[in-house]
Amino acid sequence: xxxxxxxxxxxxxxxxxxxxxLTRNAELIAGRxxxxxxxSRVASRRRxxxxxxxxxxxxxxxxxxxRADDVDIVVELIGGYDVARELVLAAIENGKHVVTANKxxxxxxxxxxxxxxAKQGVIVAYEAGVAGGIPxxxxxxxxxxxxxxxWIAGIINGTGNYILTEMRAGRAFDEVLKxxxxxxxxxxxxxxxxxxxxxxxxxxxxxSAGFGVPLQFERAYTEGISRITPYDIAHAxxxxxxxxxxxxxxxxxxxxxxxxxxxxxxxxHLIAQVDGVLNxxxxxxxxxxxxxxxxxxxxxxATASAVIADIVDVARSxxxxxxxRVPYLGFEPDALENLExxxxxxxxxxxxxxxxxxxxxxxxxxxxxxxxxxxxNIESIMQKESELEDGKIPVIILTHTVQERQINRAIEDLEAxxxxxxxxxxxxxxxxx
Amino acid sequence: xxxxxxxxxxxxxxxxxxxxxLTRNAELIAGRxxxxxxxSRVASRRRxxxxxxxxxxxxxxxxxxxRADDVDIVVELIGGYDVARELVLAAIENGKHVVTANKxxxxxxxxxxxxxxAKQGVIVAYEAGVAGGIPxxxxxxxxxxxxxxxWIAGIINGTGNYILTEMRAGRAFDEVLKxxxxxxxxxxxxxxxxxxxxxxxxxxxxxSAGFGVPLQFERAYTEGISRITPYDIAHAxxxxxxxxxxxxxxxxxxxxxxxxxxxxxxxxHLIAQVDGVLNxxxxxxxxxxxxxxxxxxxxxxATASAVIADIVDVARSxxxxxxxRVPYLGFEPDALENLExxxxxxxxxxxxxxxxxxxxxxxxxxxxxxxxxxxxNIESIMQKESELEDGKIPVIILTHTVQERQINRAIEDLEAxxxxxxxxxxxxxxxxx
Numbered sequence: 001x002x003x004x005x006x007x008x009x010x011x012x013x014x015x016x017x018x019x020x021x022l023t024r025n026a027e028l029i030a031g032r033x034x035x036x037x038x039x040s041r042v043a044s045r046r047r048x049x050x051x052x053x054x055x056x057x058x059x060x061x062x063x064x065x066x067r068a069d070d071v072d073i074v075v076e077l078i079g080g081y082d083v084a085r086e087l088v089l090a091a092i093e094n095g096k097h098v099v100t101a102n103k104x105x106x107x108x109x110x111x112x113x114x115x116x117x118a119k120q121g122v123i124v125a126y127e128a129g130v131a132g133g134i135p136x137x138x139x140x141x142x143x144x145x146x147x148x149x150x151w152i153a154g155i156i157n158g159t160g161n162y163i164l165t166e167m168r169a170g171r172a173f174d175e176v177l178k179x180x181x182x183x184x185x186x187x188x189x190x191x192x193x194x195x196x197x198x199x200x201x202x203x204x205x206x207x208s209a210g211f212g213v214p215l216q217f218e219r220a221y222t223e224g225i226s227r228i229t230p231y232d233i234a235h236a237x238x239x240x241x242x243x244x245x246x247x248x249x250x251x252x253x254x255x256x257x258x259x260x261x262x263x264x265x266x267x268x269h270l271i272a273q274v275d276g277v278l279n280x281x282x283x284x285x286x287x288x289x290x291x292x293x294x295x296x297x298x299x300x301x302a303t304a305s306a307v308i309a310d311i312v313d314v315a316r317s318x319x320x321x322x323x324x325r326v327p328y329l330g331f332e333p334d335a336l337e338n339l340e341x342x343x344x345x346x347x348x349x350x351x352x353x354x355x356x357x358x359x360x361x362x363x364x365x366x367x368x369x370x371x372x373x374x375x376x377n378i379e380s381i382m383q384k385e386s387e388l389e390d391g392k393i394p395v396i397i398l399t400h401t402v403q404e405r406q407i408n409r410a411i412e413d414l415e416a417x418x419x420x421x422x423x424x425x426x427x428x429x430x431x432x433x
Numbered sequence: 434x435x436x437x438x439x440x441x442x443x444x445x446x447x448x449x450x451x452x453x454x455l456t457r458n459a460e461l462i463a464g465r466x467x468x469x470x471x472x473s474r475v476a477s478r479r480r481x482x483x484x485x486x487x488x489x490x491x492x493x494x495x496x497x498x499x500r501a502d503d504v505d506i507v508v509e510l511i512g513g514y515d516v517a518r519e520l521v522l523a524a525i526e527n528g529k530h531v532v533t534a535n536k537x538x539x540x541x542x543x544x545x546x547x548x549x550x551a552k553q554g555v556i557v558a559y560e561a562g563v564a565g566g567i568p569x570x571x572x573x574x575x576x577x578x579x580x581x582x583x584w585i586a587g588i589i590n591g592t593g594n595y596i597l598t599e600m601r602a603g604r605a606f607d608e609v610l611k612x613x614x615x616x617x618x619x620x621x622x623x624x625x626x627x628x629x630x631x632x633x634x635x636x637x638x639x640x641s642a643g644f645g646v647p648l649q650f651e652r653a654y655t656e657g658i659s660r661i662t663p664y665d666i667a668h669a670x671x672x673x674x675x676x677x678x679x680x681x682x683x684x685x686x687x688x689x690x691x692x693x694x695x696x697x698x699x700x701x702h703l704i705a706q707v708d709g710v711l712n713x714x715x716x717x718x719x720x721x722x723x724x725x726x727x728x729x730x731x732x733x734x735a736t737a738s739a740v741i742a743d744i745v746d747v748a749r750s751x752x753x754x755x756x757x758r759v760p761y762l763g764f765e766p767d768a769l770e771n772l773e774x775x776x777x778x779x780x781x782x783x784x785x786x787x788x789x790x791x792x793x794x795x796x797x798x799x800x801x802x803x804x805x806x807x808x809x810n811i812e813s814i815m816q817k818e819s820e821l822e823d824g825k826i827p828v829i830i831l832t833h834t835v836q837e838r839q840i841n842r843a844i845e846d847l848e849a850x851x852x853x854x855x856x857x858x859x860x861x862x863x864x865x866x
Contacts, residue, residue, distance in 0.1 A: 021579055021720045031645060031767075032578045127576070133721035135576025142575075143560070143568025145465045146454055146741025212464060270727060273706050287454045288566035288738035291728030294703060295721060305721035308579025334464075 010077035017300030101128035133302035147285025203247030450733030534561035566735035580718025636680030
């Protein structure tokens with residue numbers, strides 16, 4: 001039983017967690033992997049006082065790990081784009097297998113990395129990059145291998161979900177964001193999380209693994225949650241919906257939809273019940289139907305759980321002397337389809353509209369006739385006299401499914417009305433059917 | 434690219450679904466598997482008019498498939514214990530890999546089957562046996578390989594969950610069961626489903642794959658839902674709980690708890706929201722924390738989805754010329770622990786008690802003092818004068834966590850009171866913390 005030697009690059013949150021769990025559960029993990037997993041090297045910008053590395057060689061030079069003879073798997077946990085890319089390509093060049101938790105790296109440089117890895121016949125595994133400890137890449141690439149996957153929808157950013165959950169109590173976005181920062185749930189610069197960039201990285205990877213298409217992060221649409229108000233959250237609830245920041249990928253005949261934005265989901269759907277910092281990914285396959293994978297999307301040991309699952313996968317494959325048993329994106333390279341990401345105007349969705357209309361006779365009729373002219377059917381409409389303020393009353397509308405193009409044209413016409421002097425609020429809605 | 438040849442034994446619900454999905458998604462599946470998957474033989478008691486087998490050889494003798502030279506994987510979808518056991522052992526003896534959806538077979542004869550397969554160096558895969566289309570065996574054996582799994586709790590019988598869901602509207606068990614039978618959700622003889630035997634088969638497998646212990650179905654405790662009343666469901670709801678028929682496996686220092694019974698779960702927990710025929714499995718690992726896997730637990734194509742995932746796994750491994758890459762129970766044979774299943778009196782749980790007491794002064798004090806004598810602390814107690822009937826008032830109690838032994842002794846003492854002339858209703862409760 002040959003041991004498998006792991007070099008850890010990066011000793012931050014996830015690096016520390018990986019070190020601790022690999023050490024604590026060493027015997028159990030060997031029993032599962034079929035080989036002992038030994039941490040042979042650790043490299044990081046600085047040592048950590050709270051982690052006892054024993055006699056494991058430590059270096060400040062992460063590139064040393066990619067060259068070391070006593071390393072079979074390079075575990076990249078430094079994050080970021082450029083240095084991580086260099087590190088991973090150097091590891092591959094030197095014939096090392098790679099395990100990474102870096103979604104930005106895979107979403108942006110994945111095509112290049114997988115091509116290099118295929119040439120060298122090494123494994124690149126990235127389960128920890130998507131939804132932290134939830135084994136959703138495995139579920140998609142392996143557990144649903146018999147399915148044509150039709151769509152994927154996920155709460156894949158814990159910070160955003162925490163903020164939206166707290167806002168249900170009527171609190172404003174800015175206030176909750178500050179609290180999230182104080183609690184350590186949000187970064188000092190929250191852009192990546194609240195504007196949907198982090199979620200778009202993960203969604204890009206999910207879509208490629210699910211549909212068998214190349215990674216196309218630069219084509220992903222992102223819309224953040226910073227403009228969501230407690231008012232809209234409350235009115236969505238009155239309509240029987242909840243606002244979640246979803247990443248949605250949907251396969252269409254002529255391309256794929258790839259989009260992150262605030263979305264109304266039915267309160268009765270399980271994904272509406274996923275609160276706080278937790279993550280969940282819904283996957284719909286033509287054979288299995290809807291499945292959902294739920295758990296912690298971040299955290300030191302939760303993410304380490306996914307990193308180690310990948311290490312065990314490599315160890316099991318290495319022992320079996322195989323090459324990458326599961327293709328990088330779940331499909332063999334020549335089975336990848338060149339489906340393009342569709343422009344947002346081509347996507348189909350239902351829409352929540354909030355229209356601040358002047359309290360004049362006939363406004364409702366004008367709104368309804370504009371929607372009708374654009375072929376938009378209304379599912380619900382709400383207007384309460386009691387909400388009259390400054391001479392304006394909000395009209396809340398939930399539409400049936402239409403093309404985004406239709407809604408945009410209708411909104412242009414609505415905003416041209418003299419009775420409507422504010423921007424129309426537009427939030428997409430999904431019924432998952 | 435060598436093709437992988439599959440022989441399907443059994444052309445019932447799951448066999449038909451497997452045939453249809455493998456045929457419909459053949460190209461996509463080949464793209465994932467790295468090899469074309471060809472159905473080379475089908476055998477079943479009778480042909481099906483609604484399935485066009487084309488020029489695939491059909492036989493009424495399923496054992497022919499285990500002997501055929503043109504079969505790499507025998508797919509056992511006939512169900513039951515004895516013939517299925519013979520079939521699978523014959524396939525293994527002939528050097529075939531085996532994929533099965535048969536939980537009863539694995540739970541009861543799994544140890545023997547895995548031993549035979551290990552000797553022959555063939556794969557035996559059984560994802561479809563547990564929770565239908567949900568890839569939970571993969572999540573546990575692979576996705577959580579870095580974790581010490583502490584407990585597993587699942588809604589793993591759709592029939593039972595459907596009945597309990599409908600009973601929340603105040604309907605009686607018998608009435609809902611009849612309706613479920615009419616809709617095809619329940620068998621004519623519903624014993625396997627409503628008495629927890631089917632769930633115990635699945636739980637046995639989950640526990641062994643999670644904890645690394647031999648299969649011990651004969652030690653599993655089962656208690657059905659036939660004695661659950663709408664009254665208790667309503668009162669559990671008043672306490673903030675929902676009654677679910679759960680399979681629970683928990684690792685203790687001296688053994689494992691392995692038990693299927695009606696259980697109160699907090700309404701706020703995601704698993705309480707899993708309604709109707711759907712399944713969900715909660716898995717708690719020391720690194721990742723709680724994860725949940727949700728989806729359809731039965732159905733032709735949903736179960737086929739899991740069967741095909743296993744076929745693709747075998748194809749990927751065969752192409753890599755490996756032996757069973759993932760050990761049968763997730764742990765290498767010499768890493769299995771001989772943990773025994775604990776007697777039910779040793780398990781720990783909270784309890785819901787319903788005591789029909791005569792409306793006499795001092796009864797509540799007597800009840801409280803008996804519980805206290807047995808070291809049982811009360812979390813909630815409810816008694817409503819308005820529920821007085823025939824001189825009796827129900828006392829509803831939710832306890833803190835205690836050993837089942839304590840509760841049983843206390844119930845004996847309670848039932849010995851002259852004020853209590855009926856059996857005490859006792860339902861276990863879990864808070865998942």
